[in-house]
Amino acid sequence: MSQLVFDPSKVMSIDHTKRTEYLDGLEAIRAAHKVLKEIAYTPSLPDKGYTNRSLYVNVDTLEIKEKPVTQQMKDVFIGGRGFGLYHLWNAVKPTTRWNDPENEIIISPGPVSGMTQYAGTGKSLVVSLSPQTDIPIDSNVGGFYGPLLKFSGFDALELQGKSEKDIILFIDGQKGIIRIEEAPTDPVDSHVLAEILTHMYAENEADLPNISVVSTGAAAEHSLIGMLNFSFYDRRRKCVRFKQAGRGGIGTVFRNKRIRALVIRGPKVAGDMNHPADPETIAKTGIKYHKEIRENDPHQCMMRRNGTAHIVEIMDAYDLLPVHNFQFGSHPDVHKIDSSYWQQRCTQVTVDGCWYGCSMACAKGADGLTVQTGPYKGHLVSVDGPEYENAAGLGSNCGVFDPDYLLELNFYCDTYGICTITYGTLTAFVMECYQRGILNRERTGGLEMTWGNAKDDLEMMHQMARGEGFGKIAGMGVKKMKEYFIQQGWGDAQLINDIGMENKGLEYSQYMSKESLAQQGGYALTNKGPQHDEAWLIFMDMVNKQLPTFEDKAEALYYFPLFRTWFGLNGFCKLPWNDVVPANNSEQPEAHKVPEHVQNYVDLFSATTGIKISKEDLIMQSAKVYNFQRVFNIRMGKGLRLHDAAPYRSLGPVTKEEYESRAERYDQQIITEMGLDPAGNTTEEKMAMHRQWRTGRFSQLMDAVYTRRGWTLDGVPTLARLQELGLDAFPEVVEVVKQHL
Amino acid sequence: MRQLVIDFQKCDAGRNCDHECEMECAIKVFKVDDPAQAALQIKAYEEGGGHAILCDQCGDCVVVCPTEALKRNKLGVVMIDKKICVGCYMCIGFCEKEAFMRNSDWITPHKCTSCGICVKVCPHGALSMVEVPEPAPRIL
Numbered sequence: 001m002s003q004l005v006f007d008p009s010k011v012m013s014i015d016h017t018k019r020t021e022y023l024d025g026l027e028a029i030r031a032a033h034k035v036l037k038e039i040a041y042t043p044s045l046p047d048k049g050y051t052n053r054s055l056y057v058n059v060d061t062l063e064i065k066e067k068p069v070t071q072q073m074k075d076v077f078i079g080g081r082g083f084g085l086y087h088l089w090n091a092v093k094p095t096t097r098w099n100d101p102e103n104e105i106i107i108s109p110g111p112v113s114g115m116t117q118y119a120g121t122g123k124s125l126v127v128s129l130s131p132q133t134d135i136p137i138d139s140n141v142g143g144f145y146g147p148l149l150k151f152s153g154f155d156a157l158e159l160q161g162k163s164e165k166d167i168i169l170f171i172d173g174q175k176g177i178i179r180i181e182e183a184p185t186d187p188v189d190s191h192v193l194a195e196i197l198t199h200m201y202a203e204n205e206a207d208l209p210n211i212s213v214v215s216t217g218a219a220a221e222h223s224l225i226g227m228l229n230f231s232f233y234d235r236r237r238k239c240v241r242f243k244q245a246g247r248g249g250i251g252t253v254f255r256n257k258r259i260r261a262l263v264i265r266g267p268k269v270a271g272d273m274n275h276p277a278d279p280e281t282i283a284k285t286g287i288k289y290h291k292e293i294r295e296n297d298p299h300q301c302m303m304r305r306n307g308t309a310h311i312v313e314i315m316d317a318y319d320l321l322p323v324h325n326f327q328f329g330s331h332p333d334v335h336k337i338d339s340s341y342w343q344q345r346c347t348q349v350t351v352d353g354c355w356y357g358c359s360m361a362c363a364k365g366a367d368g369l370t371v372q373t374g375p376y377k378g379h380l381v382s383v384d385g386p387e388y389e390n391a392a393g394l395g396s397n398c399g400v401f402d403p404d405y406l407l408e409l410n411f412y413c414d415t416y417g418i419c420t421i422t423y424g425t426l427t428a429f430v431m432e433c434y435q436r437g438i439l440n441r442e443r444t445g446g447l448e449m450t451w452g453n454a455k456d457d458l459e460m461m462h463q464m465a466r467g468e469g470f471g472k473i474a475g476m477g478v479k480k481m482k483e484y485f486i487q488q489g490w491g492d493a494q495l496i497n498d499i500g501m502e503n504k505g506l507e508y509s510q511y512m513s514k515e516s517l518a519q520q521g522g523y524a525l526t527n528k529g530p531q532h533d534e535a536w537l538i539f540m541d542m543v544n545k546q547l548p549t550f551e552d553k554a555e556a557l558y559y560f561p562l563f564r565t566w567f568g569l570n571g572f573c574k575l576p577w578n579d580v581v582p583a584n585n586s587e588q589p590e591a592h593k594v595p596e597h598v599q600n601y602v603d604l605f606s607a608t609t610g611i612k613i614s615k616e617d618l619i620m621q622s623a624k625v626y627n628f629q630r631v632f633n634i635r636m637g638k639g640l641r642l643h644d645a646a647p648y649r650s651l652g653p654v655t656k657e658e659y660e661s662r663a664e665r666y667d668q669q670i671i672t673e674m675g676l677d678p679a680g681n682t683t684e685e686k687m688a689m690h691r692q693w694r695t696g697r698f699s700q701l702m703d704a705v706y707t708r709r710g711w712t713l714d715g716v717p718t719l720a721r722l723q724e725l726g727l728d729a730f731p732e733v734v735e736v737v738k739q740h741l
Numbered sequence: 742m743r744q745l746v747i748d749f750q751k752c753d754a755g756r757n758c759d760h761e762c763e764m765e766c767a768i769k770v771f772k773v774d775d776p777a778q779a780a781l782q783i784k785a786y787e788e789g790g791g792h793a794i795l796c797d798q799c800g801d802c803v804v805v806c807p808t809e810a811l812k813r814n815k816l817g818v819v820m821i822d823k824k825i826c827v828g829c830y831m832c833i834g835f836c837e838k839e840a841f842m843r844n845s846d847w848i849t850p851h852k853c854t855s856c857g858i859c860v861k862v863c864p865h866g867a868l869s870m871v872e873v874p875e876p877a878p879r880i881l
C-alpha cells in the first residue's frame with residue numbers, strides 16, 4: 001500500500017456549475033399545492049444546545065402539537081438517537097409493524113448539532129421501525145435539516161399516522177408557520193423534487209441555504225429498502241445536494257405515510273445559535289482541529305481530496321474489500337475505482353462539508369455525468385461521492401469496475417431513494433445466486449445478472465423504481481429473497497442462507513469480516529443490524545493491528561459501540577474522530593481510541609450544555625441508550641442471542657473456490673490455530689474444520705462480549721445492569737427484561 | 742492585488758516604538774482599544790530582529806470558506822462579509838500565516854483589509870503597501 005500523492009494537475013476539468021435544470025414546472029407544481037392545515041408558532045433558538053420543545057405531527061389527523069422536552073429525557077436519552085428511541089418506544093406496541101399508522105419517523109439533531117466551529121457537527125438522527133428488521137433502525141445523517149429544525153425551535157420532530165394523499169410538511173422557522181400541504185403533482189425522484197422545493201420555498205437567492213428538504217424517490221415506494229435524502233444547498237455548485245439516512249428502509253416508511261417531502265426554512269445561521277455555555281472553549285477546540293486537518297490530512301487519509309473512498313485500495317491491499325458478494329477480498333481491476341481515480345474525477349475546488357465548519361469535507365461530488373439509461377437518460381447530473389461504501393458495494397462487490405457505471409448506479413440509488421449499501425449487498429447476492437444457478441434468466445425475467453453486468457444491474461434498479469419484475473423481488477432485501485428462493489425450491493437452503501449477507505434482516509455493509517473476529521462481532525452483535533457505524537473495528541484489527549488478543553477484541557466490542565453511539569446522541573459525525581489524528585497520536589496510551597479527540601468531544605459537550613462530563617461519563621451516557629435500544633429490540637421480538645447469529649459467509653469460506661483461492665492461509669490456520677494437520681484432507685474436510693473452528697470462536701466471542709456488556713448469555717441486559725444505568729426508572733423496560741431472565 | 746509588507750531592516754520589532762501599527766489598526770480598523778486584536782502582530786526575537794504576522798492576501802481562506810463570506814474586492818483584497826459569515830473559523834485554521842484573527846467577544850473573525858493605516862503610523866517606515874499579482878486559488 002503506497003501513500004497516494006495528490007496531483008492537482010490531473011484533476012479533470014469539468015464545469016461544476018453545469019447540470020440539467022428542473023425548475024420549469026415549478027409554478028404549476030406550486031399552484032397545485034393545497035393547504036390542508038396551517039398553524040402559527042413561536043420560533044425559538046436553543047439555550048445551551050436545547051430548545052426544550054419537540055414537535056409532533058400526525059399526517060393522518062393533521063394534528064400538530066408541541067411537547068416539552070423533559071429533564072428526564074435529557075438526562076437519560078441526551079438527544080438525537082436517544083430522543084428518537086424514546087419517542088418511538090412511547091408510540092408503538094410490541095405488535096406494531098413498520099406500516100402501521102402508529103409507527104413513527106423521528107428526526108432529532110442532538111444538543112451539539114448545529115455547532116459551526118468543529119468538524120462534523122451538523123448531523124441529525126432518524127429513527128423508525130424498520131420494514132426490513134421489524135426493530136428500531138437509526139440513521140445518522142448530514143444535510144441541513146436537523147440543525148435548521150433546532151434553530152427553528154425543535155429538538156425533535158415526530159411524524160405519525162398515514163396520510164391518504166401525498167403531502168408536504170413545511171416548517172418556516174423565520175415566520176413561525178407550520179403547514180401541511182397536499183402535493184398532488186410534485187415530482188417523485190429526489191434530485192428533481194428537492195431542487196424544485198428548495199426554490200419554491202426560498203424567498204430569494206440568499207434564502208436558498210436556509211432551506212433543507214427531506215425526500216425520497218420512486219424506488220422507496222416499491223421496495224423495503226427506501227432511504228431519505230437530506231438536502232443542503234451547495235453555494236459553489238449552485239445546486240441542491242444530499243446526504244442520506246440510508247439504512248433499514250426509513251424512506252419506505254416515509255412513502256407508506258404518503259409524505260412526499262419535509263421542507264424547512266430555518267433562520268440564517270450564525271456561529272452562536274446553540275447559545276453554548278462556553279463559546280471560548282468551542283472556538284479554541286474548533287480552530288485547533290481545523291489546523292490539524294490542514295497540517296495532517298494531506299499526509300494521512302486525504303479526506304478533503306478523496307472523501308471516504310480513500311480506503312478502497314487499502315482494503316484491497318489487505319484482502320478486506322468485498323468482491324463478488326464477499327467471496328474474495330481483492331481484485332486486479334480495483335485500480336479503476338480506487339481513490340487515485342476519484343480524486344481526479346471529483347471536483348476539487350468546492351467546499352464539501354455537509355454542514356458549516358466541517359473542515360474534513362468528505363462530501364465529495366463528481367460533476368458532469370451524462371446519464372446513459374433510465375428516465376434521466378441524456379441528463380447532465382452531479383453525483384455525490386462516491387463514498388467508499390458505494391465504490392465497494394455497487395462496485396467491487398458486484399464486479400462493476402467501470403467508474404461511469406458506478407457513478408450512474410450511485411446517482412440512481414440516490415434519486416430513486418434507495419440505500420446504496422443495501423442495494424450493493426443485495427445485488428451481489430443476486431449475482432452470486434445467478435452464478436450458482438439458484439437464479440437464471442428465466443427466474444429473473446430476462447435480467448442477466450452476471451458479475452459486472454452494470455447494464456442489467458441498472459435495469460434491475462429501474463424495475464425496482466417502477467415496481468416491476470424481478471426488481472420488485474430484489475427490493476424486498478436479502479432476507480426475504482432468501483426465504484423466497486428457498487420456498488420456490490431454487491437452491492440448497494443452507495447455501496442460500498450461508499451466502500445471503502444479512503443479520504436481523506439488514507444487509508451487511510461493505511467490509512470483509514472473514515479474517516477479523518472483531519469485525520464479525522462488530523457486525524452481528526449490533527442493535528440495528530450489520531452496519532459498520534456501530535463498531536468499525538476492521539481497520540484497527542486488520543490494518544493497524546491494535547486488537548491482538550481475544551480479550552482486546554471483546555473489550556473493543558464493549559467500548560466502541562458505546563463510544564460511537566454517543567455521536568448519534570449529540571449530532572456528531574463519526575469521521576472527524578479518527579479519519580485524521582494528531583501527529584503524536586501513536587505515542588499516546590490507547591492510541592486506537594484517539595485520546596486527544598475523545599477529550600475534544602468531552603469538552604465540546606460540556607461547553608455546549610454546561611454539564612461537565614468526563615470520558616467515563618460519555619460512555620455511561622451511551623450505555624443508557626444502547627441498553628434501552630437492546631431492550632426495545634427484545635420488546636419487538638428480536639434482540640436475543642439467536643438474532644445476533646451471523647451468516648457463515650461473514651465468518652469463513654463457504655465455497656470451495658473461496659477456500660482454494662486462499663488455501664495457503666486457511667491451511668496454515670488449521671495448523672497454527674486449530675493444532676491439526678491439513679495434509680491428506682480434502683478441501684471439503686478442511687472447510688468443515690474451519691467451519692467448526694470459526695463458528696465456535698464466534699460463539700465464544702458472543703459469550704465474552706455479552707458478559708462484558710452486562711448481559712446474560714442469551715443477550716439480555718441483566719436487572720443489575722439496568723439498575724446501574726438508571727433504566728429501572730422505566731417499569732416497562734424492566735417488564736420486558738424480566739420475561740427473559 | 743494590494744499587499745502589506747514589512748521590512749525588518751527598518752522595523753525594530755517594538756524595541757524603540759510603541760507598536761503604533763498594531764494600536765492604530767486595532768483602534769481605527771476594528772474599533773477596539775487592544776493591540777492584540779490588530780490584524781498584524783509584530784514579535785521581537787531575543788537575538789534581534791523579529792517576526793511579523795501579516796496577511797499577504799493569499800486567498801487560502803477564500804477557498805475554504807463554506808459560505809462565500811470571503812471574497813476579493815476590486816483591489817484584490819480579501820474581505821469578510823460578516824452578515825454571511827457563520828463563525829466556523831475554518832479561515833483561521835487554514836491560514837498558514839496565522840493572520841486570520843479572532844476576538845473572543847465577537848462571533849465573526851477578522852482580518853487585514855490592506856487599508857494602509859498601519860503603514861502611515863509606523864515611526865520607522867517599516868511597513869508598505871505593494872501591488873503584486875493575485876495568486877491562483879489553491880486546492881486545499
Ligand code: SF4
Nearest residue numbers: 120353354358362573
Ligand atoms: S466528515 Fe463528511 S460526513 Fe462528516 S460532517 Fe464532514 S462532510 Fe459530513
Ligand code: SF4
Nearest residue numbers: 796798799800802836
Ligand atoms: S487571512 Fe491568511 S489565508 Fe486569508 S488571505 Fe490573509 S494570509 Fe491568506
Ligand code: SF4
Nearest residue numbers: 806826827829830832
Ligand atoms: S468564519 Fe466566516 S469568514 Fe471564516 S470561513 Fe467561516 S464563514 Fe467564512
Ligand code: SF4
Nearest residue numbers: 766853854856857859
Ligand atoms: S493594512 Fe489596515 S487592516 Fe491591515 S494590518 Fe494595517 S491597519 Fe490593519
